[in-house]
Structure formats: structure tokens, C-alpha cells
Amino acid sequence: MAIYMINRILLAIPMLLVVSFLTFILINLSPLDPAEVVLQAQGVPVITSELLAQTRQELGMDKPFLMQYVDWIIACLQFDFGHSYVTGQPVWSLLAPAFVNTLKLTVISSFVIIILSVLLGVLCALNEGKLLDQSLRGISFFLTSMPSYWLAALMVWYFSVKLDLLPTSGMGSLQHYILPVIIITVSYSGIYFRVVRSSMLNNLHQDYVLYSRACGLPERRIILHIVRNSLQVSVSVFCMAVPIILGSTVVIENVFAWPGLGSLSVRAILGRDFPIIQAYVLILAAAFVLFNALSDIINAWMNPKLRNDL
């Protein structure tokens, strides 16, 4: 098991390198000349070719492409993502607080989503085909298919403007979390609750359930067995939910003016602030790779079949 964990973590390193390289290429494919962007952002009136060449040299862009990548990745490893083209501040000083804010929202939302999905999934599976199951599935389908920004606007209008119960935007008190968390939960629980439900149903029809019943075990105990086995399957899906939500907060953060990664990245994209975009994409990609490894490890740890083979 320990060997498997180390292997899995080691495997994540080349994946991270590949991902970071792809990130770097994608950003550099942009037709814009970063030097020009920097000069424009600094409000230089006349951009001469000498000025451009000089800026390029400052940015290290006269070096070969691969060298640029190596320089960049080494700097990134030291949490030095360069300086913002627009404000000149270190990217890290902008990124770190935003990342923390987004993380708070993500962790709380993921937590609510997981609890809700497990509860609803188990409830629906145990009432398969009955009214409760069908109506919950119907409602979740309806809510999941609604665009989240629209839902957000609707809820802000109702709860914040009309009833004046909750703040419309920003973050500070706990109340600020309520609407964004609800909207993220509503948009994502549908998917995860289906995963739990179908894996419950899959287990419900297994032979071991029949045999446990034949042995006279009460239904309550049997359900505990089924839930444990179903969650084993769902854990990896839940692990991947965290980076997915991390990336999807862009929309919600912009609606609620949440000072997080999402808002920062949108501003960076509009201002063509390449270092920030690059760092943002890199962080998200790294989150995917890391949570992927984490989900494999948890899976192996929870599943006795895998645990012993490794």
C-alpha cells in the first residue's frame, strides 16, 4: 500500500510537467505579442521597435522557447509566477489571497454537495421507482439544467433585493456564503446524487444482499453494507468534484463579486495579463492532477481487494 501511494505520487510529477508544458504552449500560441501588451498597459504613447526589443529582453523572450519554459517552471516551483503586466505587482501576491477565498467557497460547497448527494442518493435508491425517487430525480434534472448565472441572478433578486435577507455580493460574514454555496450545490448535486443512486442500485441487486437477507439480517444492517460499498465507488467521483468546482466558480464569483480566483482570472483575461492567466490555468491543472492521484489512493485504501493486491 505504501509503495502504491509513493508510486501514485511519483506518477503525478510527470503528469504535472506535461500539463504545465501544455499550459505554457497554449498561452504562447496567442497571436498577441506580450511585449506590446506590457507597453500598452503601461501607457507608453509610441511603441517603437527598439522599445519592443528591449521589453522582450526584460521578459526573457529573446531566449529559445524551451529555455523560456524551463525558466518559467523553475520560477513557478518557487511560487514566483512573475509580475502582472498591468499593475506590475508580483502575481503571487494577487493570486494567494484570491486562491484562499475561492478555496473557502469550494471546500464549503463540496462538503454540502457530498452530504446532500449521499443522503438523496441513498434515499432515492431505497425508494426506486416510487414517487419520491421520481420527483427528486425530476427536480434535480430541472435544477441542474438551469444555467447557474441565471439561477444566481434570480436568487439574488428574490432573497437579497426583494426580501432583503441576504447580501448581494462580496464576502465577509457567513451570510455571504449562503447564496453562492446554494447555487453551486444546486448546479452540481444533481450529477453526484445520480452517481450515488446508481451505485446503490447496482449494489442492491447483488447476490450478497440476497444472501444477507436469507440469513435473516434486518434491512437496516443490510443497507449499511450497501451504503459502504456504494460510497467506495463514489469516493473517486467526489474527489474529482473538488477541482471541478474550483474551476467552475468563475461564473458564480463574477455574479457575487467574490474576490477569488474566478474574478481575478476574468479580469486578467480582459486585460491580457498573461502571467496571471498562466498561473491560474496551472493551479487548476495541478488541482486536477493532485485530486486524481488522491482519489486513486483513497480508492485503493478503501477497497480491500485493491489494498491487498498492491
Add this chain to the structure above:
Amino acid sequence: MTSLLEVRNLKIWDSRTEKIIVPASTFQLTKGSCLAIVGESGSGKSVTCKAIMRLNNSSLQQTGEIWFKGENLNTLSEKQMRKKRGKQLCLIIQNGMSAFDPSCLIGVFAREVLTQHFDWGRKKIEEEMINAMESVLLQEPSKIMRKYPHQLSGGMLQRIMIALAIVLKPEIIIADEPTTALDVISQYEVLEQFKKLRETLGCSMIFVSHDLGVVKKIADEVLVMKDGEIVERGSTKAVFLAPKHEYTRFLVSTRLAVSEHFNHVMKGDAVLAER
């Protein structure tokens, strides 16, 4: 001999499609004897077994009477039925490999079942299980109790089910093709355990099988099912010597080759036992 279990006009159908799976089965299980149910795949053997335990899927409906010691099982509440399952009626299913919760230790499961039916302490349960497992020739039972199902073979798991039945001491054991999923050697071993089980517990048994060779070894009476109907019944000898229904004749002739192979594997002692 009195009958321990009497099934009258058992009808089983699928409530969704209204398809009738078993139209009207009537049969008895004599106290202390073994009744074999044979028949082709899909003839309704498993559904009949599960109907006796009231364990069919909720989409399957059943009517008729199932008399067991003065009670009609078909009219009992779920709670009353649950007390009978395991303690009085024990089901042993075909596939040992999937019969146990994959993430539950064998010992933990056995303890869960046994505390349900007895007021035994942990130690007593352990002792009883180990004794029973030894009697079905499982080696190092205390080690097996600390294993997961996937670490054991199908034959071992089948024998663990038998061991659990030995501890539960039910009055009726219903074994649904307990040897079909096993290789020939384990089939022989497991079958021997079933014979022993009957001797030690003196219980009655319903034994479902495809394999007429196996049936010949263990059963006193035979039911032959085809498309949900019982087409032939009688003592094992009579059915094998002079099959009346054409379907039974077909079964007996096609299974001859298989049972000969089986005898061959069972070698000397089995051949002797037959004489």
C-alpha cells in the same frame, strides 16, 4: 413420514409485464428428506426457492399457500418472516464468490448473522463458527474468519455458507445450485459436506441442480420443472429408472455423460457407495 413444508398452488408472476413465471406449483417436502428440483435454465427453480423464503424482487408477486409447521409463510408479516430466515429456513446460493459483502470480513459477517439469532457472546460465536468450519474441512478457520471474500476460493466460500448453516441449525436448507459454479473436485467436496450436513442436523433439504449425477447422489425425491410447471415427480430411483415425461427422458439421457464423468472423478469410494 409427515411433510414439513407444503406448497399449494404457488403462483408467481411479474407484476410489471403480467408474465406468469410459475402458474401453480404444488409439492411437499417430507421431514428429514431431500427434495431435488431439476430443470433447464429459466424454468423457475430459483424463483420457486426464493418464493418459499419470500425473497423475490418486489416486482415479482406470489399467491398460494406455503405451510411450514402450521403457519402459512405467504401471510406472515415481513418481521415474522425475517425471524424464520436463517434460523429455520436457510438459503445457500449458487455463487459463493458474490454471496458475501466484498468489504466485510467473513468473521464479521458471521458474527452479525449469529448475534441476530442467538444471545451468544463474541467468544461463543467464534468457537461455534470454528467448530463448524472444521467440520466442513476448512483449514485454519480462525485465519479464514479474518479474510475478505475475494481472498478465498468459491469452494471455500460455499463451505463457509454450509458452516454457517450448521451453526444456525435450520429445519430446512434450500440450496440453489450450490455446486454449479465450482470445478469438479470442489463440487465433489462440497457435495460430501451437504450429505454430512443432512446426517448431523437431520434437517430437510431442497436441492436445486442442473446435474442429475449430483441429484442421484443426494436426493430422495425429485421434481422436474419445465417452463414453470412441474412435469414429473417421484422418488429419485423411480424417476431415473423409468422417466415418464419425455422431457425427463431427454434430461436423463443427455446428463448421462456428465454424471459418468462425475463418477469417474469421485473414484473408488463413490463407486463403492453407489453399490
